[in-house]
Amino acid sequence: MTFKIAGVQMDIALMDKAANLAAMENALRETTSTGARLTIFPECAVAGYCFDSLAEAMPYAESIPGESSQFFEKLCRETDSFVIYGTLERVNDKLFNACVLVGPTGVIGSYRKIHLPFLGIDRFTTPGDRPFEVHDLGDIRVGMNICYDGSFPESSRVMALGGADLVVLPTNWPPGSETFPLYVINTRAVENKIYYAAIDRIGVERGFAFIGGSKIVAPNGYDIQFADHTNFEILYGEIDVEKSRNKHIVRIADKHEINRFADRHPQWYDAISDPKTDES
Amino acid sequence: MTFKIAGVQMDIALMDKAANLAAMENALRETTSTGARLTIFPECAVAGYCFDSLAEAMPYAESIPGESSQFFEKLCRETDSFVIYGTLERVNDKLFNACVLVGPTGVIGSYRKIHLPFLGIDRFTTPGDRPFEVHDLGDIRVGMNICYDGSFPESSRVMALGGADLVVLPTNWPPGSETFPLYVINTRAVENKIYYAAIDRIGVERGFAFIGGSKIVAPNGYDIQFADHTNFEILYGEIDVEKSRNKHIVRIADKHEINRFADRHPQWYDAISDPKTDES
Numbered sequence: 001m002t003f004k005i006a007g008v009q010m011d012i013a014l015m016d017k018a019a020n021l022a023a024m025e026n027a028l029r030e031t032t033s034t035g036a037r038l039t040i041f042p043e044c045a046v047a048g049y050c051f052d053s054l055a056e057a058m059p060y061a062e063s064i065p066g067e068s069s070q071f072f073e074k075l076c077r078e079t080d081s082f083v084i085y086g087t088l089e090r091v092n093d094k095l096f097n098a099c100v101l102v103g104p105t106g107v108i109g110s111y112r113k114i115h116l117p118f119l120g121i122d123r124f125t126t127p128g129d130r131p132f133e134v135h136d137l138g139d140i141r142v143g144m145n146i147c148y149d150g151s152f153p154e155s156s157r158v159m160a161l162g163g164a165d166l167v168v169l170p171t172n173w174p175p176g177s178e179t180f181p182l183y184v185i186n187t188r189a190v191e192n193k194i195y196y197a198a199i200d201r202i203g204v205e206r207g208f209a210f211i212g213g214s215k216i217v218a219p220n221g222y223d224i225q226f227a228d229h230t231n232f233e234i235l236y237g238e239i240d241v242e243k244s245r246n247k248h249i250v251r252i253a254d255k256h257e258i259n260r261f262a263d264r265h266p267q268w269y270d271a272i273s274d275p276k277t278d279e280s
Numbered sequence: 281m282t283f284k285i286a287g288v289q290m291d292i293a294l295m296d297k298a299a300n301l302a303a304m305e306n307a308l309r310e311t312t313s314t315g316a317r318l319t320i321f322p323e324c325a326v327a328g329y330c331f332d333s334l335a336e337a338m339p340y341a342e343s344i345p346g347e348s349s350q351f352f353e354k355l356c357r358e359t360d361s362f363v364i365y366g367t368l369e370r371v372n373d374k375l376f377n378a379c380v381l382v383g384p385t386g387v388i389g390s391y392r393k394i395h396l397p398f399l400g401i402d403r404f405t406t407p408g409d410r411p412f413e414v415h416d417l418g419d420i421r422v423g424m425n426i427c428y429d430g431s432f433p434e435s436s437r438v439m440a441l442g443g444a445d446l447v448v449l450p451t452n453w454p455p456g457s458e459t460f461p462l463y464v465i466n467t468r469a470v471e472n473k474i475y476y477a478a479i480d481r482i483g484v485e486r487g488f489a490f491i492g493g494s495k496i497v498a499p500n501g502y503d504i505q506f507a508d509h510t511n512f513e514i515l516y517g518e519i520d521v522e523k524s525r526n527k528h529i530v531r532i533a534d535k536h537e538i539n540r541f542a543d544r545h546p547q548w549y550d551a552i553s554d555p556k557t558d559e560s
Contacts, residue, residue: 114545114548115543115544115545116543117536117537117538117543118535118536118537118538119535119536119537119538127545128545128548131548131552132548132552133552134552148538148543151470151471151538151540151543152471152543152544153433153434153437153471154433154544154546154548154549157433157549158548158549158550158551158552159552161551161552162551162552174531174536175531176531176536179466179470179501182463183462183463183464183466183467183501184463184467184470184471186459186463187463187464187467190431190459190464191431191432191433191464221459221463251454251455251456255398255399256397256398256399256454256456257397257398257399258397258398258399258428258431260431263395263396263397263428263431263432264395264432264434265394265395265407265408266434268394268408268411268412268434268438269434269437269438270438271438271441271442272411272412272413272414272438272439272441272442
């Protein structure tokens with residue numbers, strides 16, 4: 001019994017929520033028509049990423065639950081599926097780079113991006129102020145990271161230890177981050193023996209070209225499906241929780257076995273001293 | 281001002297210490313003749329890895345300092361250089377899979393492998409009982425991991441946070457671990473912005489074929505040099521501590537900057553709950 005997921009590598013129109021939501025609806029109808037139970041969209045898919053100021057972005061931000069989550073709740077009910085999408089969340093005068101997990105009954109959870117690069121809208125957002133969470137969808141348990149979170153092994157580790165079968169990474173990878181689709185994503189999957197879905201965008205915003213390269217990776221670190229750098233593409237993967245929940249790997253019984261979690265020795269993982277880098 | 285390191289991908293003769301030490305001496309004379317200041321040998325380079333029992337291995341284990349470290353101390357003094365090599369360490373009735381850092385004045389530090397796969401001699405060794413350490417050689421700061429430690433991001437993270445410019449991984453990668461030379465090593469370098477030298481062995485012991493693929497990786501995650509899977513090869517790399525100590529990366533000033541350490545948010549890195557895997 002597997003659980004089918006889909007990731008939509010798409011372009012996003014800056015400041016055009018209606019166009020983006022319509023494009024996501026079309027994609028969702030396609031993914032669910034093939035049996036996908038969870039569809040993942042990129043970071044900031046609702047209104048774009050390259051805002052020049054907090055003031056410029058604020059009118060495009062929303063509350064959670066809010067306008068977009070209600071839009072997806074209706075679609076999820078109609079298609080009996082789940083959605084994860086990136087959006088800007090407004091809380092009083094603060095802006096968060098967020099993603100939202102919605103199902104047929106409404107918002108199941110949301111995540112506020114913790115690790116912020118000095119880039120695009122993240123120059124003006126507030127770092128996430130809530131812990132990483134694992135959400136149980138019944139068939140699978142899923143955790144959310146966003147973009148730069150993937151650089152920090154702790155971001156997925158904590159959710160894998162918390163029982164996540166799948167970590168999703170809605171992202172807007174910029175030029176210079178080509179190592180991510182090449183191998184960092186695969187490492188995150190293999191070191192935790194989990195499924196990992198990094199769903200990037202394509203297209204250009206204000207001269208800034210995103211790099212695509214979305215991928216879904218299996219718990220053994222191998223690519224399930226991999227997108228190119230410039231085209232709209234829907235990726236699919238089948239999640240088999242037997243593979244993500246059993247951390248034991250037998251290569252030669254009684255001669256070579258490992259366990260990704262039982263072999264950990266957390267007593268030695270505290271910093272051995274304060275950071276000594278000359279600049280950090 | 282850079283610091284040249286060398287890694288020796290070599291075969292190792294099971295239970296033949298004299299032959300292995302002689303081969304390492306030859307390699308060390310070659311690396312130091314080219315100006316290498318630190319030469320790294322594989323895991324268990326002194327006496328091999330595929331022992332069938334603790335009793336069989338014990339006669340090949342040694343104390344640290346001991347016979348092999350004295351052998352290398354003399355060579356290091358003569359060549360004005362440093363060496364890291366893997367060996368079996370005996371402490372009373374316990375056996376550790378260890379590596380030793382030796383310089384012209386003798387043993388500078390040693391490390392007892394913390395993460396043990398159920399494989400080869402590691403079926404009979406005791407997990408390392410001391411914390412990870414960073415050793416200051418004056419020109420660079422170096423930390424030691426061994427083989428399976430590389431699977432656990434915490435093993436290099438803790439030493440990078442402790443100021444390591446370079447993490448070395450003497451290893452005996454078995455078949456099935458091909459993902460390590462392909463990309464896990466690169467991830468360890470890029471996520472910490474450090475140099476990483478994984479020095480594997482080649483050859484066959486008791487039917488067990490090691491996979492080579494040694495590599496030295498730069499703080500940007502790119503390979504400096506990469507060995508094949510079957511041949512003796514000496515890899516070289518130049519360590520520039522400006523690159524490993526400055527964790528700040530400027531891609532477009534005032535538009536895109538990150539910092540591998542300052543951007544961390546450790547308050548969210550504790551496990552969000554007890555492990556929920558069904559088997560671990």
